[in-house]
Amino acid sequence: MNKENLYGKLFELIGYMLTSARGLIDEPQLYGPFRLMDGVSRLCGYLTEESTEYGDFFDHLKNTIDEKKFVLMTDEEAFVHLLDETVLLYTGKVKELSGS
């Protein structure tokens, strides 16, 4: 993805974040974590296309989120488990990067 396209995608993400912020005032509490997760998925999608040392991680994180995020509608506990799972995934990458 060239810089102009990336800026275009980030511009759209800003729209998603702004309208989420306004909408969440009147929406169910669990929609907040969902929007943040969905935002992470979108961001990972943009960044996966960039060739960086993080590429595989972004791809894996995005797939993990997208496969399971809709369990929010049917199984709240499974959604919370997904949040925990992604935090651990992220933490694992932090450890790997720091060599600890």
Next chain:
Amino acid sequence: MEVKQAILERRSVRRFQERIVKRELLHEMLTAGIWAPSAGNIQPWVFVCVTDPARIHNIQVVSPGMLGNPQALICICSDQHRAFEKAGRGGRILSMFDCAMAAQNILLRAHDLGLATCVIRSFNQAAIRALLGAPEHIQPELLVTIGYPVKKPAKPARREDVIFFERFGNDEEGKKA
């Protein structure tokens, strides 16, 4: 398709095939919408059908609840001038009920036609109104995204303990549930 089958089999779908939805099918759905009941037969609704991918994309940018890749969408709006003129201050909430009933008609007809849908309220109403070029008294109430499903979602659980007979809390035999 029997009505019962449509009611029981309809699902909210968010992943669609890259396949155009023919205009005649959208007309069928819109016709189902205008035949919904409404308070005092006010018919306070307005339907804006969008099929242009660029317009759908712009709507999606300001609609956090609109996920996936819909091939078409219907924005169900209430006409607040009409609602207020016919029903006074109560027109605001009645028109919301009416739009919801129109939405259900649209969903069931879509399912009958082999299409999949999802109803969305998580969008910015002012932004949608601006993108649709609608005047101030036209209030976007619901978006219905439309397309051919990639796969049918699993049957979700239903709460069974919400039905009573004769008195609140009584089961069918008249006993306390």
